[in-house]
Amino acid sequence: GAVVSQHPSRVICKSGTSVKIECRSLDFQATTMFWYRQFPKKSLMLMATSNEGSKATYEQGVEKDKFLINHASLTLSTLTVTSAHPEDSSFYICSAISDTQYFGPGTRLTVL
Amino acid sequence: EDQVTQSPEALRLQEGESSSLNCSYTVSGLRGLFWYRQDPGKGPEFLFTLYSAGEEKEKERLKATLTKKESFLHITAPKPEDSATYLCAVDNYGQNFVFGPGTRLSVLP
Numbered sequence: 537g538a539v540v541s542q543h544p545s546r547v548i549c550k551s552g553t554s555v556k557i558e559c560r561s562l563d564f565q566a567t568t569m570f571w572y573r574q575f576p577k578k579s580l581m582l583m584a585t586s587n588e589g590s591k592a593t594y595e596q597g598v599e600k601d602k603f604l605i606n607h608a609s610l611t612l613s614t615l616t617v618t619s620a621h622p623e624d625s626s627f628y629i630c631s632a633i634s635d636t637q638y639f640g641p642g643t644r645l646t647v648l
Numbered sequence: 649e650d651q652v653t654q655s656p657e658a659l660r661l662q663e664g665e666s667s668s669l670n671c672s673y674t675v676s677g678l679r680g681l682f683w684y685r686q687d688p689g690k691g692p693e694f695l696f697t698l699y700s701a702g703e704e705k706e707k708e709r710l711k712a713t714l715t716k717k718e719s720f721l722h723i724t725a726p727k728p729e730d731s732a733t734y735l736c737a738v739d740n741y742g743q744n745f746v747f748g749p750g751t752r753l754s755v756l757p
Binding site for chain 2: 537540542568570577578579580582585627629631635636637638639640641642644
């Protein structure tokens with residue numbers, strides 16, 4: 537199957553700083569990627585749809601100024617959590633569609 | 649509104665005790681139904697795609713089946729390494745899939 541990578545896998549930052557998470561499709565081009573957030577023992581919560589070359593589409597309740605998404609190429613989307621706070625601590629997962637939807641390994645963000 | 653539900657929410661099995669997980673869906677259109685496995689702290693791993701009622705797919709101890717209203721993931725003689733959360737998702741011709749809440753499976757040795 538297709539491979540999606542994420543970097544970093546874990547990040548710890550201080551409150552008020554910004555954190556960038558990268559999502560790459562390694563062996564296929566993805567015009568659309570998705571960003572999810574997952575709380576412990578809960579299912580995936582779609583945050584936004586990232587479209588190459590255009591603005592991301594955010595789900596209701598997701599602050600677009602806080603979670604900046606850039607999809608600059610057909611293989612790379614980035615999620616930047618700006619002015620992070622402890623409540624932003626979570627597991628963030630990206631995905632991309634090839635023949636099906638493939639997920640990255642996730643990024644554990646901890647904001648102190 | 650399109651919806652996907654899964655049952656049970658959690659399931660505990662003894663090693664070797666076969667069982668089935670259920671995914672029920674109510675959608676305006678079905679392009680495909682997908683099963684994923686997710687281990688703690690990792691992204692979901694693709695297992696199967698089913699496209700039409702009556703279709704079946706198998707992989708090791710797992711078999712997925714599809715009807716017009718639901719899908720089952722049958723686990724035959726499970727092992728502890730099968731412990732994970734199993735997610736079901738539907739492609740309803742939208743831009744994204746509709747995900748179920750998942751079933752947490754624990755297989756005890």
